Amino acid sequence: MFADDTNISTHGDTGNEIQERLNADLENVHQWLLANKLTLNKQKTEYMIIGSRQRISNKIGDPKIELGESEIKRVHKSKTLGVIIDERLSWVDQIQNTVLFKLQLSGSGDLIKKNLVLESVGVDQPSFLNICIVAGCDYLPNVKGVGIVTVTKVVKENANFLKIT
Secondary structure (H helix, E strand, O other), X not given: OOHHHOOOOOOOOOHHHHHHHHHHHHHHHHHXXXXXXXXXXXXXXXXXXXXXXXXXXXXXXXOOOEXXXXXXXXXXXXXXXXXXXXXXXXXXHHXXXXXXXXXXXXXXXXXXXXXXXXXXXXXXXXXXHHHHHHHOEOOEOOOOOOOHHHHHHHHHHOOOOOOOO
């Protein structure tokens, strides 16, 4: 088992309560690891607080979570078992990173797995955006006389074809 496969959960009404509980749990894990001659990669260890924006900013704050002498980094989103979870459980990052939505003129749409599209075309996401812009998308006409095959070839051959920032 790898350290990045392990999650510890706790709850609390205040930042101090969460801090005390997590630090106690981490110390127990640390002692167990030492007893079993295992180590924890502290650089890869991180924590996230889940709750509403108001609750996190008003009641929780930014607890100091430590393992030994090392302070654990706080993150606002994390990928666990292939799923991106953010502190508000909004799923926005998961959806943006895994699916495309192609809207039809009729108002209906198609949900497409982004990784399958990128793999089949053989490009990364910025290159795919370049292809979509030049070939035409929902809100822009295509460049006259340039089709999707030509654009894909040009973008694959010229990584900086269009620089999107």
